[in-house]
Amino acid sequence: MNMGVSRTKELVIKYVVRLIPSKIIRTHIGAMIRFGIRDYLKAARTKSHRRNFKHFLSVAAIVKNEGPYLKEWIEYHQLVGVEKFHIYDNESTDDTKEILQPYINAGIVDYTFFPGKQMQRPAYTDAILKSRNETQWLAIIDLDEFIVPLQDDNIQLFIKKLVSDNNSISQILIGWCVYGSSGHKTKPKGLVIENFLWRAKQTQSKYWHKTILNPRKVYHVECHCCGVFGKTVNEDLVEITIPRRKKPDFTVGEDYIFNNKKIRVNHYVVKSWEEWLMKKYKGDAWKKRKQIKDDAYFTGYDKNEIRDSTMSKYVKNLKKLMR
Numbered sequence: 001m002n003m004g005v006s007r008t009k010e011l012v013i014k015y016v017v018r019l020i021p022s023k024i025i026r027t028h029i030g031a032m033i034r035f036g037i038r039d040y041l042k043a044a045r046t047k048s049h050r051r052n053f054k055h056f057l058s059v060a061a062i063v064k065n066e067g068p069y070l071k072e073w074i075e076y077h078q079l080v081g082v083e084k085f086h087i088y089d090n091e092s093t094d095d096t097k098e099i100l101q102p103y104i105n106a107g108i109v110d111y112t113f114f115p116g117k118q119m120q121r122p123a124y125t126d127a128i129l130k131s132r133n134e135t136q137w138l139a140i141i142d143l144d145e146f147i148v149p150l151q152d153d154n155i156q157l158f159i160k161k162l163v164s165d166n167n168s169i170s171q172i173l174i175g176w177c178v179y180g181s182s183g184h185k186t187k188p189k190g191l192v193i194e195n196f197l198w199r200a201k202q203t204q205s206k207y208w209h210k211t212i213l214n215p216r217k218v219y220h221v222e223c224h225c226c227g228v229f230g231k232t233v234n235e236d237l238v239e240i241t242i243p244r245r246k247k248p249d250f251t252v253g254e255d256y257i258f259n260n261k262k263i264r265v266n267h268y269v270v271k272s273w274e275e276w277l278m279k280k281y282k283g284d285a286w287k288k289r290k291q292i293k294d295d296a297y298f299t300g301y302d303k304n305e306i307r308d309s310t311m312s313k314y315v316k317n318l319k320k321l322m323r
Helices: 003-015 023-035 037-043 067-079 096-105 120-131 155-163 273-280 295-301 312-322
Strands: 055-063 084-089 109-113 135-140 145-149 169-178 209-213 218-220 231-233 263-267
Touching: 023 037, 023 120, 023 218, 037 218, 055 120, 055 155, 067 096, 067 145, 067 312, 084 096, 084 120, 096 109, 109 120, 120 135, 145 155, 145 169, 145 209, 155 169, 273 295
Parallel strands: 055 084, 055 135, 084 109, 169 231, 169 263
Antiparallel strands: 135 209, 145 263, 169 209
16 A cells, blocks of 8 residues: 555545535545545445455454564454454564564465554555455454354354345444453463453443444445445344434444344453553554553453453464464
8 A cells, every 4th residue: 555645645535625514425525535436436336246255254453562462363363264364563663573474474464564643544444445356344353352253153154144145234333342451460371362351241332343344335434333335234133323414433322232142342452450551652543643541541441340251262272273
């Protein structure tokens, strides 16, 4: 991706397109600039044409100094059906590239060094553009998030059962389960999924979800839920209406509840206190300025109310793969 061109497009969208009074029109004009008019019009077609893709399911993520967690995250998601990873390295200073190199060589990881501030949307936009001709479905998650199929052992099987012959579905929203520190003060040895077993009760928040989407149907990019042509549904095929007349953050309403019975995203947002201290100074790839989160953020997410060993069944096999 030509990052200079990408930054120029984002600046045009931010400073020129915003002069248009209608927010809905602004969003769609921005999509034409970001993706190109031809791809925008193609996405706007009512049906998504069936075709064979190289991959059924890919994942996109932007990372910064996530070296200790990369191998577990990749190997786990391969276990549950992810075939391709688009990883954008936002100026890591650790051994991220060295850890990823075997996966890059094997064609499992598409690696892009992606320096700069506020690079999350450009990274996701690039991943969506890359995926349009090679993958049927694309998940957008972070390195502290693990997609967990609950009724099936494979994410692909869940998607196939859910979508079946329904060509109008363009996005599946998956609810979070937020895990606390499990009482760890220092970084424990072993895997994330074996060390952090205590989570919060299912408290509703409009941001507590992530997306698996059809990359050919996207017209607006966000980190929790994108604007798409076609239906956005949950795990029960209930259609979710995305508000578009307010600021286009494309988050569902506060009153919407995700069941998290068929699939969910385990969000290991704070981990141990030691790991939190390292994480808090990295900044936010979505926001322009480097914002250091205060310790109230840790306290707010460090809810250890329910012991949940759902991930334990993966530990033995995952350790074997990582060796």
